[in-house]
Amino acid sequence: SQTIHQWPATLVQPVGSPLSLECTVEGTSNPNLYWYRQAAGRGLQLLFYSVGIGQISSEVPQNLSASRPQDRQFILSSKKLLLSDSGFYLCAWKPTGANYGYTFGSGTRLTVV
Amino acid sequence: QQPVQSPQAVILREGEDAVINCSSSKALYSVHWYRQKHGEAPVFLMILLKGGEQKGHEKISASFNEKKQQSSLYLTASQLSYSGTYFCGTEQGLGNEKLTFGTGTRLTIIP
Numbered sequence: 001s002q003t004i005h006q007w008p009a010t011l012v013q014p015v016g017s018p019l020s021l022e023c024t025v026e027g028t029s030n031p032n033l034y035w036y037r038q039a040a041g042r043g044l045q046l047l048f049y050s051v052g053i054g055q056i057s058s059e060v061p062q063n064l065s066a067s068r069p070q071d072r073q074f075i076l077s078s079k080k081l082l083l084s085d086s087g088f089y090l091c092a093w094k095p096t097g098a099n100y101g102y103t104f105g106s107g108t109r110l111t112v113v
Numbered sequence: 114q115q116p117v118q119s120p121q122a123v124i125l126r127e128g129e130d131a132v133i134n135c136s137s138s139k140a141l142y143s144v145h146w147y148r149q150k151h152g153e154a155p156v157f158l159m160i161l162l163k164g165g166e167q168k169g170h171e172k173i174s175a176s177f178n179e180k181k182q183q184s185s186l187y188l189t190a191s192q193l194s195y196s197g198t199y200f201c202g203t204e205q206g207l208g209n210e211k212l213t214f215g216t217g218t219r220l221t222i223i224p
Binding site: 032034035042043044045046049051057059076090094096097099100101103104105106107 | 115121143147153154155156158159160162185200202210211212213214215216217
């Protein structure tokens with residue numbers, strides 16, 4: 001069966017520090033991968049998605065970036081965090097093609113101080 | 114543009130029914146429904162494809178009106194476990210496989 005792993009679960013980082021969040025999927029190949037962010041009490045905002053290795057689409061211009069160095073690995077990064085980067089970051093995957101729901105990782109709660 | 118959900122929040126007693134609506138200004142290929150418990154990740158409930166189908170999952174079902182670009186989620190005989198925030202998500206088509214989530218509806222079930 002397929003599983004998605006996301007870490008760390010919580011993170012407190014100072015303003016201006018770098019960020020690296022990692023997500024991996026097991027039990028499938030060539031998945032679509034997604035990064036979402038959820039501000040406190042708000043909806044889910046799509047940040048990046050990838051349909052293959054090295055293919056990244058950015059949805060929101062900001063100081064974040066994403067990379068997909070391996071088929072089942074998706075990384076969210078920042079060189080310098082802002083206070084506004086605080087939030088609940090969720091990685092998700094689904095099989096390529098239509099008719100599938102998205103499966104989310106357990107999320108990373110990031111607080112920038 | 115983000116789909117709009119209504120109502121924003123609803124409080125029900127156990128056993129009562131609820132309807133949550135999702136409306137988009139864009140043509141849709143599919144509509145997803147998810148439930149998110151406080152502090153947890155969203156969990157997939159069901160997907161509806163264009164063609165106006167209706168789906169059911171135990172006491173939770175949904176419909177999709179492609180022409181009106183609307184979907185509704187129906188919860189019957191609600192249980193305490195149904196509490197959470199419900200999000201619809203929309204995809205615009207094959208080759209455009211990204212999910213845009215709606216504004217969310219917070220459902221509270223009280224005994």
